[in-house]
Amino acid sequence: MHGERFSLVKIIAFNGSPRPGGNTELLLEGALKPLREAGNEISVFKLNIMKIKPCQDCSGCVKTGLCIHSDDMSKIYDALREAERIILASPIFFYSLSAQIKAMIDRCQSFWCEKYLLKKSIPAGPRGRKGLLLLVGGTLKEDGRHAAEVVAKGFFRTVSVPEHETLFIGGVDAIGDVLNHPTAIHDAHEAGLRLGR
Ligand SMILES: Cc1cc2nc3c(=O)[nH]c(=O)nc-3n(C[C@H](O)[C@H](O)[C@H](O)COP(=O)(O)O)c2cc1C
Numbered sequence: 001m002h003g004e005r006f007s008l009v010k011i012i013a014f015n016g017s018p019r020p021g022g023n024t025e026l027l028l029e030g031a032l033k034p035l036r037e038a039g040n041e042i043s044v045f046k047l048n049i050m051k052i053k054p055c056q057d058c059s060g061c062v063k064t065g066l067c068i069h070s071d072d073m074s075k076i077y078d079a080l081r082e083a084e085r086i087i088l089a090s091p092i093f094f095y096s097l098s099a100q101i102k103a104m105i106d107r108c109q110s111f112w113c114e115k116y117l118l119k120k121s122i123p124a125g126p127r128g129r130k131g132l133l134l135l136v137g138g139t140l141k142e143d144g145r146h147a148a149e150v151v152a153k154g155f156f157r158t159v160s161v162p163e164h165e166t167l168f169i170g171g172v173d174a175i176g177d178v179l180n181h182p183t184a185i186h187d188a189h190e191a192g193l194r195l196g197r
Pocket residue numbers: 017018019021022023024025091092093094095096136137138139140141144172173174175176
């Protein structure tokens with residue numbers, strides 16, 4: 001008999017919160033814990049401390065699918081091509097994703113050109129590509145979740161991630177509130193495990 005086989009996957013995560021040790025980071029770490037323990041290769045991009053210029057709509061990527069601007073997105077473009085699992089983690093800011101995450105997503109217009117104009121998708125690889133959207137919000141209202149979901153879905157499809165799961169934790173506002181939520185960290189752990197499969 002052979003034991004259950006598992007293969008390691010390349011995982012990248014984007015933290016869109018400006019608050020170190022905030023609810024986004026804590027929820028993200030909850031999801032990453034089982035993936036780290038399994039030995040997967042994980043890179044976390046703290047977008048708030050990266051230099052990412054908003055998309056200039058210069059059409060520089062239209063013919064090549066490559067952005068002509070040079071900043072910290074260069075590292076992200078390579079990572080997005082190679083990753084097999086992609087996590088977007090963001091606080092809800094004004095009913096949507098944070099500006100930090102949105103700037104990164106807008107710069108993926110180059111992938112949009114590559115996929116839809118040049119008809120070249122990022123290859124799925126043997127283990128496929130899967131996503132996870134982690135959201136935290138100060139209120140229990142779900143309006144922000146819905147708006148964030150639409151944006152995230154557009155992002156995931158553009159970078160050829162055909163399926164993603166969403167975990168939204170509302171009612172967490174002060175730093176660390178998510179640790180007192182009855183299910184958040186457990187739910188993140190389970191979502192992380194599913195992502196790794
Ligand atoms: C600029 C700003 C806008 C916000 N807008 C919303 C909102 O629309 N809906 C909501 O539920 N919470 C909103 N919040 C609260 C944050 O989502 C909440 O405090 C979250 O836990 C912050 O995550 P963090 O600790 O990772 O930074 C807002 C907070 C800020 C600073």
